[in-house]
Amino acid sequence: YDKFNQALQYSAEMTSLAQEIYQMRRAVPSPLGNRQAIELWLISWYAQGTPEGLEYYRTVHSEVKARVEQGKGVVPQERFRLLSVLTAPFHAWKTLDWLEREHGAVIVADPDNANWEGWELNLSQPYHSLARRMFDTPAVRHLHGPMTDMIPDLVAAAKTHQAEGAIYFAHIGCTEGCASLRSVKDALMAGAGIPTLALECDF
Numbered sequence: 001y002d003k004f005n006q007a008l009q010y011s012a013e014m015t016s017l018a019q020e021i022y023q024m025r026r027a028v029p030s031p032l033g034n035r036q037a038i039e040l041w042l043i044s045w046y047a048q049g050t051p052e053g054l055e056y057y058r059t060v061h062s063e064v065k066a067r068v069e070q071g072k073g074v075v076p077q078e079r080f081r082l083l084s085v086l087t088a089p090f091h092a093w094k095t096l097d098w099l100e101r102e103h104g105a106v107i108v109a110d111p112d113n114a115n116w117e118g119w120e121l122n123l124s125q126p127y128h129s130l131a132r133r134m135f136d137t138p139a140v141r142h143l144h145g146p147m148t149d150m151i152p153d154l155v156a157a158a159k160t161h162q163a164e165g166a167i168y169f170a171h172i173g174c175t176e177g178c179a180s181l182r183s184v185k186d187a188l189m190a191g192a193g194i195p196t197l198a199l200e201c202d203f
Contacts, residue, residue, distance in 0.1 A: 005123055007049035008130065012121035014048060015133070017057040022114040024064050026161050029073025030081065030106040031064045034096035036074075038088055041113040079104030083163040083194070085154060085184060086112060086170070086177050087139075089201045109161040111153040112142045143176045150180060151187045158192035166196040171203040 018040065025032050040060060047053030067073070084107045088096055099105040109115075119136040122129045134140065142150035157163065166188055170178050185196040 001126075005126055008121055008123065008126055010051060010054045011049040011133065014044065014054050014057045015116045015119060017054075017061045018044065018114060019116045021057075021061055021064050022109070022111075022116070024068050025108050027068045028081075028162060029071075029075070029078040030108045031067035031073065032060075033074040034100055034107045035093055036060065037084075037107055037110055037114065038093065038096065041087065041110070073106070075100050075104050075106060077104050078106055080165065081106060081108045081161065081163050083108070083154065083158050083161070083166040083188070084110040084113075085166055085168040085196070086174070087203070088167075088169050089171070089203050092201070107167075108163055109157040111157045112139045112150065114138060115153055115157065117153075143180075147180055147183060151184060154184060155187055155191035158188060158194055163192070163194055165194050168196050168198045169203075170198050170200045172200060173203065 021032065021040065025037075040057070043053055043056050047056065080103060082099075082105055087110075096107070099107075115138050116136070118141075119133050135144070138153075142153065154166075158166070166184075168181060168184060170181055172178070181198055185198070188194050188196050
């Protein structure tokens with residue numbers, strides 16, 4: 001039980017740091033690179049609740065905070081601020097580097113990977129806390145049932161993070177994600193005035 005509670009505490013701090021990093025990405029120019037953003041998501045799945053995962057999040061948080069304070073971005077000249085919907089395919093992360101290098105395009109928000117709203121640790125009910133955490137994981141929260149969380153989160157992020165366009169990574173095997181494509185495109189145009197590129201891909 002002590003180890004379990006310790007893991008939950010590591011997880012709670014990682015989640016808090018993730019949300020702070022997400023908020024700091026509102027800065028112009030963007031303080032977090034495209035690949036770094038998706039790596040945070042990956043680490044959260046592979047190393048959640050571990051001291052190594054927590055140290056990684058602390059390090060990235062420190063780097064992002066320093067860039068924000070110095071007014072520095074991750075690209076020499078930021079030209080496009082993009083919203084990412086769902087997750088870029090693992091085998092094509094070099095595309096994310098290419099967006100930065102060739103076009104000065106930075107993904108400034110990915111709410112369904114990074115927006116950890118709602119979950120709080122309660123050590124008096126550790127199993128309930130763990131179950132709630134799984135349901136409050138951004139992607140799960142967005143895709144279970146009607147899109148009552150997903151669309152408002154995306155529209156809000158487009159505004160708060162000053163996105164100028166969106167890329168919807170439409171994984172051909174994700175029936176939940178692809179079913180929301182038209183609704184998301186329409187909502188982002190109507191609610192935030194930004195266009196969405198639907199990019200069909202194999203995750």
